[in-house]
Amino acid sequence: METVSKIKSFQEEITEGIPEYLPELLAYDSNVNHAPKRKDILNHQEKKLALKNALRYFNKKFHAALVKEFLNELKTYGRIYMYRFMPTHKIYARPIEEYPAKSKQAASIMLMIQNNLDHAVAQHPHELITYGGNGAVFQNWAQYRLTMKYLSEMTDEQTLVMYSGHPLGLFPSHTQAPRVVVTNGMMIPNYSKPNDWEKYNALGVTQYGQMTAGSYMYIGPQGIVHGTCITIMNAGRKFVKGRDGLKGKVFVTCGLGGMSGAQPKATVIAGGICVVAEINEKAIHTRHSQGWVDEVFTNLDELAKRLQTARTAQEAISLAYQGNIVDLWEYFVKNNIQVELGSDQSSLHNPYAGGYYPVGFTLEESNAMMAENPEQFKREIQSTLRRHAAAVNSLHSKGMYFFDYGNAFLLEASRAGADIINEDGTFKYPSYVQDILGPLCFDYGFGPFRWVCTSGKIEDLRASDKIAEEVLIELRKNAPSEIQQQLDDNIRWIQQAEKNNLVVGSKARILYADANGRMQISIAFNKAIAQGKISAPVVLGRDHHDVSGTDSPYRETSNIYDGSRFTADMAVQNFVGDAFRGATWVSLHNGGGVGWGEVINGGFGLLLDGTIESENRAKKMLFWDVNNGIARRSWARNKEAVFAIEQAMIDEPLLKVTLPNLVDDATFDTLNL
Ligand SMILES: NC(=O)c1ccc[n+]([C@@H]2O[C@H](COP(=O)([O-])OP(=O)(O)OC[C@H]3O[C@@H](n4cnc5c(N)ncnc54)[C@H](O)[C@@H]3O)[C@@H](O)[C@H]2O)c1
Numbered sequence: 001m002e003t004v005s006k007i008k009s010f011q012e013e014i015t016e017g018i019p020e021y022l023p024e025l026l027a028y029d030s031n032v033n034h035a036p037k038r039k040d041i042l043n044h045q046e047k048k049l050a051l052k053n054a055l056r057y058f059n060k061k062f063h064a065a066l067v068k069e070f071l072n073e074l075k076t077y078g079r080i081y082m083y084r085f086m087p088t089h090k091i092y093a094r095p096i097e098e099y100p101a102k103s104k105q106a107a108s109i110m111l112m113i114q115n116n117l118d119h120a121v122a123q124h125p126h127e128l129i130t131y132g133g134n135g136a137v138f139q140n141w142a143q144y145r146l147t148m149k150y151l152s153e154m155t156d157e158q159t160l161v162m163y164s165g166h167p168l169g170l171f172p173s174h175t176q177a178p179r180v181v182v183t184n185g186m187m188i189p190n191y192s193k194p195n196d197w198e199k200y201n202a203l204g205v206t207q208y209g210q211m212t213a214g215s216y217m218y219i220g221p222q223g224i225v226h227g228t229c230i231t232i233m234n235a236g237r238k239f240v241k242g243r244d245g246l247k248g249k250v251f252v253t254c255g256l257g258g259m260s261g262a263q264p265k266a267t268v269i270a271g272g273i274c275v276v277a278e279i280n281e282k283a284i285h286t287r288h289s290q291g292w293v294d295e296v297f298t299n300l301d302e303l304a305k306r307l308q309t310a311r312t313a314q315e316a317i318s319l320a321y322q323g324n325i326v327d328l329w330e331y332f333v334k335n336n337i338q339v340e341l342g343s344d345q346s347s348l349h350n351p352y353a354g355g356y357y358p359v360g361f362t363l364e365e366s367n368a369m370m371a372e373n374p375e376q377f378k379r380e381i382q383s384t385l386r387r388h389a390a391a392v393n394s395l396h397s398k399g400m401y402f403f404d405y406g407n408a409f410l411l412e413a414s415r416a417g418a419d420i421i422n423e424d425g426t427f428k429y430p431s432y433v434q435d436i437l438g439p440l441c442f443d444y445g446f447g448p449f450r451w452v453c454t455s456g457k458i459e460d461l462r463a464s465d466k467i468a469e470e471v472l473i474e475l476r477k478n479a480p481s482e483i484q485q486q487l488d489d490n491i492r493w494i495q496q497a498e499k500n501n502l503v504v505g506s507k508a509r510i511l512y513a514d515a516n517g518r519m520q521i522s523i524a525f526n527k528a529i530a531q532g533k534i535s536a537p538v539v540l541g542r543d544h545h546d547v548s549g550t551d552s553p554y555r556e557t558s559n560i561y562d563g564s565r566f567t568a569d570m571a572v573q574n575f576v577g578d579a580f581r582g583a584t585w586v587s588l589h590n591g592g593g594v595g596w597g598e599v600i601n602g603g604f605g606l607l608l609d610g611t612i613e614s615e616n617r618a619k620k621m622l623f624w625d626v627n628n629g630i631a632r633r634s635w636a637r638n639k640e641a642v643f644a645i646e647q648a649m650i651d652e653p654l655l656k657v658t659l660p661n662l663v664d665d666a667t668f669d670t671l672n673l
Contacts, residue, residue: 002090002098010089011100014110017149018085018142022062025069025084032119033282035127035134036354037371038078041198047074053204054080057142078371079202081127085141091125092118093506096454096536099152105179105584106151106160108454108539108607111506112216113137113147115452121220121505123258128165130218131258133347133355135210135592136184138165139201154179164207165214176617178585182216184209185590192590192597194352208591211544215587215603219450220504221292223543224259227437227448228266230489230512231405232341234436236270239401240340246272248314250307251341252332253405254278254325256287260345260407264293264318269500272341273310274318275303277325279357284322290504293320300331307337326359326384329391339395342402343432344388344409349595351381351412358384382416389418393428404431406545406555408594431558438559443633443640445514445626445648446486447546449521453507455536461507462498463534467524468511469494475517482643486512515626515648522608522618529610537609539584540618544592544601548574548629552599562636568600570632575602577624582606582617623652631657 002010028034042050054070055063070080093115101107115121116130116137123131128138138144147167150160159173162182185206187196200206212218236246251267254260256278264287267274276293278284287293294317297303303321310317321328325346332339347355357366358380370377396402404410410427413420420428433442441447453460469491476487490511497509513521528534542549550556553565575588583604592601606621608614627648633641637660649655 002094006089007098010094010098013087013089014148015100015152016145018057018145020059022065023084023088026086028083029126032126033124033286035077035079035124035129036367037076038202039198039353039371039374040075040078041195042074042202046199046203047071050074050080050203054082054140054142057082057140057146074202077127079127080140080204082140082142083126085145086126087141087145092120093452093456095456101152101154103154103156103179104537104609105156105607106154108537109180109216109585109605110148110151111454112452112539112605113144113151115506116213116216116218117144118505121218130210130213132210132213132593133257133350134197134208134353135213135258136165136207137213137216139204139207140165143167151180164205164209176582178579178583180585181579182209182214182585182587183589184214184587185596186588187590187597194350194596197591197596198353208596209587209589211550211589211592211601212603214589215544215605216585217450217541217543217587217603217605219452219506219508219510220502221258221262221265222502222504222508223448223450223510224262225266225269225500225502226493226510226512227543227545228262229269229493230441231432231436232263232267232272233270233489234440235341235401235403235432236272238436244314246270246340247316248311249273249340250275250311250338251343252276252328252339253343253345255345255347256280256283256293256320257345257347261287261292263343263345264320265502268294268316268318269496271316273307273315275307275321275328276318277321277323277328279322279324279363281322281363284320288320293318296320296322298322300328304331304335304337324357324359324384326388326391329388329395333391333394338398339400342392342395342400343405345405345407346409348408348412349591349593349598351385351408352378356381356384356412359387385413385416386418389413389420393419396429402429403435404429404554406432406552406593408554408598411554411594411598431554433555433557434559439638439640441486441512442547442556442629443559443638444483444486444644445547445630446483446512447626448510448542449513449518450508450510450541450543451525452539452541453534453536454539455534456507457535458507460534460536460538461503461509463528464525464538465494465497465509467528468509468521471520471524472511472513472517475520480647482640483514486514487517514644515623515630516651518622518626519619522622523615526608526610526615526618529608537607540606540608540622542603542625544589544603546629547626548632549603549625550592550599550601552594552601555594555599556601559638560633560636564632564636570629571600571602574625574628577628578602578604578621581621581624583621627655627657635660637662
């Protein structure tokens with residue numbers, strides 16, 4: 001708890017916005033995990049433009065002083081973060097009543113923004129990056145200050161418009177409209193190559209919002225632990241032989257970063273053994289000190305010995321290798337070590353700007369090469385990817401089930417010339433959505449449903465856990481057999497959620513539910529708020545990795561086989577439809593997960609405050625938010641989705657969806673195509 005005077009000075013700093021004086025420039029804090037230096041991509045004229053763009057946030061009288069400082073940032077870090085304007089207040093999800101605001105909805109958005117920038121939550125907090133190496137909330141600290149000021153001033157008759165971190169301004173709207181509309185990285189399609197991000201981000205006119213970074217919906221690693229747990233459990237059920245699930249079975253992967261750090265924890269919850277390579281000592285330290293990874297090794301022989309003991313004793317345990325993933329895979333191949341499941345979660349959505357590290361170099365050598373000799377860096381990355389794929393192929397030939405984990409591994413390995421493509425042009429390995437999450441979850445409407453208790457009280461989170469559990473148990477009683485496993489997994493998850501101790505930052509929770517489950521839980525929460533059983537409003541949301549929110553041909557929509565997976569109508573329709581059905585804020589992003597130009601995704605936040613209006617908004621919006629995607633998946637002939645949308649039409653007579661007529665393959669037998 002902060003003292004009254006601390007809270008007061010926080011509120012004053014928020015309402016001040018961009019100050020009319022130059023705050024003190026603090027020394028660069030090397031104890032904080034900083035973003036890597038970005039590519040020096042701008043020419044002379046463009047550098048001038050970037051500086052001009054940055055200076056337009058400030059009174060002219062400061063331009064002479066700031067221009068040198070900003071040029072120095074551009075030269076040193078490749079971006080202008082405006083470090084001098086970092087606020088003095090502590091940034092974290094405060095109890096909602098501490099935010100200076102005229103609108104409760106706006107206050108809830110401030111809370112969510114601050115959570116995304118909390119030092120305990122964000123990957124590179126000083127560079128306003130929440131996760132994934134480049135998933136930004138804002139491009140610079142002026143944008144943070146200005147946005148928070150607008151939110152503190154706005155009423156429920158205004159909407160704040162956010163262009164890639166830049167607050168364009170407050171516009172008159174109405175009480176049922178979203179309070180904030182966010183777009184991130186929306187580009188003219190031909191300007192959506194990775195270097196375009198480098199250039200236009202350096203110019204200060206766009207940003208990579210990832211999925212939940214620039215949409216203010218990150219809840220720390222809990223979200224990804226849950227999704228990873230569901231994925232690994234189902235991979236075990238479907239693809240690993242034996243009756244004991246993942247007991248004594250080994251999952252090898254890469255990455256202990258923002259999202260990838262969930263893999264060891266999730267594998268242990270699922271009962272298996274995880275071996276994970278991570279090159280960055282700081283990332284290892286973070287996850288080890290949090291208890292998310294059990295033991296750390298720098299020597300592969302010692303790791304292999306420990307793995308053998310764990311396998312024999314069927315321990316649920318996670319072992320980290322501090323080093324390059326390719327060294328780990330090649331060691332396993334050379335020493336004939338059996339692996340049941342394999343994947344990768346290095347940040348290959350961003351292969352040439354620090355997301356993936358080449359074998360044979362230290363982290364420091366790689367970072368220097370990336371900035372000083374990007375061409376050589378690219379060659380090293382590509383040859384590493386070829387070796388990476390070759391080692392995976394070798395273990396696959398001995399029975400390992402390998403899946404792409406939505407980080408663009410297969411895509412980038414194929415672009416690097418790795419042996420990863422079948423004769424018919426398809427990838428040798430499925431994405432986890434094709435084999436697991438698509439048919440088992442998304443096509444039935446099961447996807448992420450998260451909530452944040454804005455009081456910041458553990459008692460509220462506990463009460464909400466109990467309510468969600470009761471709703472799911474009730475739904476399970478008459479559930480069709482097709483979705484019983486999903487309900488069972490999520491009932492077990494919510495029963496163990498507090499024990500798993502996954503809350504970092506705001507008092508948040510996640511589970512997977514279908515449209516009906518999401519609506520029923522929301523209604524029950526709203527009632528509990530009205531009755532005082534939950535002491536303050538609750539923010540609802542989800543990540544973008546969902547049924548309808550994301551068009552991503554190698555990930556969320558990789559199990560769409562009618563050719564439409566390269567279209568993005570679903571995600572755009574979702575964003576628009578959520579906006580006019582009652583979302584408190586909506587967001588639409590280019591990039592996220594698999595990379596700039598590779599995906600369009602959208603999300604929402606919705607504040608439940610115990611009123612009948614918020615219940616109505618939640619029902620209308622959630623129904624659309626899930627059924628949009630089921631209808632599209634059903635049109636793509638996915639049989640699980642046809643089942644789910646037919647059920648939804650029975651439950652809701654106002655829903656009328658165009659269903660596909662299935663075509664017999666024999667129809668084409670006599671055709672000369
Ligand atoms: N499928 C999903 O549900 C899902 C969810 C979240 C993230 N992702 C994707 O997974 C990737 C990782 O996300 P993140 O937030 O953890 O990113 P991150 O950048 O925080 O973490 C990746 C980690 O991989 C390490 N690494 C990179 N190359 C390595 C190498 N060659 N050897 C050893 N370690 C190496 C990095 O040091 C870093 O710590 C992203 O591409 C993201 O989009 C997928």
